[in-house]
Amino acid sequence: xxxxxxxxxxxxxxxxMTRDIxxxxxxxxxxxxxxxxxxxxxxxxxxxxxxxxxGPELSLISESVDNANARVKxxxxxxxxxxxxxMTSRAEISGILNAISTPRLTYVxxxxxxxxxxxxKLACLMLMCLETALPRGGEIKVTYSNSQWKIRASSAxxxxxxxxxxxxxxxxxxxxxxxxxxxxxxxxxxAAALGRRITQGSGDGVIxxxx
Numbered sequence: 001x002x003x004x005x006x007x008x009x010x011x012x013x014x015x016x017m018t019r020d021i022x023x024x025x026x027x028x029x030x031x032x033x034x035x036x037x038x039x040x041x042x043x044x045x046x047x048x049x050x051x052x053x054x055g056p057e058l059s060l061i062s063e064s065v066d067n068a069n070a071r072v073k074x075x076x077x078x079x080x081x082x083x084x085x086x087m088t089s090r091a092e093i094s095g096i097l098n099a100i101s102t103p104r105l106t107y108v109x110x111x112x113x114x115x116x117x118x119x120x121k122l123a124c125l126m127l128m129c130l131e132t133a134l135p136r137g138g139e140i141k142v143t144y145s146n147s148q149w150k151i152r153a154s155s156a157x158x159x160x161x162x163x164x165x166x167x168x169x170x171x172x173x174x175x176x177x178x179x180x181x182x183x184x185x186x187x188x189x190x191a192a193a194l195g196r197r198i199t200q201g202s203g204d205g206v207i208x209x210x211x
Contacts, residue, residue, distance in 0.1 A: 015189065015192070018189075023081040026075065026076070026079030026080045027079075027081045030080055031076070037065065041065045041069055044062045045062075066099060074124060077096075078121060078183070082121050088115055090111060090113065094109040104137035105134060105140070106139050107140050107141075107142070109142050110142055111142070119149075122211060125183045125190055126209045129209065130151060130207065133153060133158050133161075133207055134153055134155045134157075136157045138153055138156070139154050140152070148210060149211050150209075151209050151210075152206055153206065153207050156205060158205065165200065168188055168198045168200065169188070169198060169199070170197070171185075172188070191211045
């Protein structure tokens with residue numbers, strides 16, 4: 001027996017169901033990846049402690065594993081399920097962003113307080129949208145005041161894609177999107193779930209998203 005949603009189901013109900021299914025898939029993938037990546041990290045650490053592996057090769061593996069571990073944790077917040085009342089600590093998210101920062105692209109998490117996971121999820125998705133506008137890197141700074149996010153990207157070269165940026169003000173479909181651009185669907189969906197809308201600003205080597 002199948003349990004298809006009636007075709008006359010309210011649009012918002014279908015939208016919420018799509019968002020929740022995507023989040024459950026994201027949580028499942030990240031949950032299954034976090035353990036093996038963590039095990040590799042522990043193995044590399046044990047090799048270094050025992051002297052079984054030294055030199056630049058081991059350092060490269062260690063750095064790559066640490067970055068992969070931080071990325072999975074970041075994706076778990078951005079794409080995963082956020083339960084009602086679940087909080088994300090400042091230490092957790094700022095630690096993740098510090099770990100994925102590079103000399104080319106750095107992240108600054110300004111909020112001092114712990115925040116609801118649903119809020120941090122929106123910030124992470126907006127941050128990912130801004131990353132696409134920084135082909136040569138730069139800095140992305142995240143601030144939160146009066147229940148509003150402002151995420152500011154600064155760089156000597158900014159290249160926001162007009163077709164992608166046009167999607168941020170409202171919920172759109174998947175037509176014309178690549179898998180690497182899925183955040184341009186999910187960010188407006190998450191903003192709508194919180195009763196908000198993403199707006200934009202730019203000028204003088206800076207581009208910002210607010211919600």
